Amino acid sequence: METIDIAGSIGLIAMVLLTVNIMMGIGISTSYKKTALWQRLPSKVKAIKLIDVHNYTAYIALGLVLVHFLIIPLDPSSKFTYTHLIQPWTAPHQALFVTIGVISFLALLVVIITTQKVIKNKIGTRTWRNIHVISYGTGLLFIVHGLVMDPLLKDRPIDFIDPEKLLVEICALLLIIAFVFRFQYKRNNK
Numbered sequence: 001m002e003t004i005d006i007a008g009s010i011g012l013i014a015m016v017l018l019t020v021n022i023m024m025g026i027g028i029s030t031s032y033k034k035t036a037l038w039q040r041l042p043s044k045v046k047a048i049k050l051i052d053v054h055n056y057t058a059y060i061a062l063g064l065v066l067v068h069f070l071i072i073p074l075d076p077s078s079k080f081t082y083t084h085l086i087q088p089w090t091a092p093h094q095a096l097f098v099t100i101g102v103i104s105f106l107a108l109l110v111v112i113i114t115t116q117k118v119i120k121n122k123i124g125t126r127t128w129r130n131i132h133v134i135s136y137g138t139g140l141l142f143i144v145h146g147l148v149m150d151p152l153l154k155d156r157p158i159d160f161i162d163p164e165k166l167l168v169e170i171c172a173l174l175l176i177i178a179f180v181f182r183f184q185y186k187r188n189n190k
Helices: 002-031 038-039 048-073 082-086 095-115 117-123 125-132 134-148 161-189
Strands: none
Touching: 002 048, 002 082, 002 134, 002 161, 048 082, 095 117, 095 125, 095 134, 117 125, 125 134, 134 161
């Protein structure tokens, strides 16, 4: 397996983890414990602190995203250098979508940093919630990045029925459903 393939696989794992993480965050923000589904779950499942799982999956996903883009320049066929990670608009392949991926990473980093107790306490809950809304945009950005980027960095057109792209499309669908649910919940609970 080539380094570029490993980077792509790690990116897909991070995307799935971030999708699940955002869905957990939406569940937490919509009083999931009051739902009939939650009430029917076994007590061992209900004993799990979803907020802890949400936080840990964010840290793991952040680490995976970091590894994802740090190993791409290790593959000479990618023609990427570490400079391209700092200045993604100069990337040798699909610069716009590389830039979208980097912006997604930076947004994820901001959300995770501001979630640390020390920082969250300093900025206040209201500001923290406003910053945390970045997660929705981050989700859309990593979906666009994953859908449009050619996993082999050969600038090929998108193959929407490729298994990797189907996984991205499933994550996109789940996020859209979750976002609509969150929007309806907020509108109904004003």
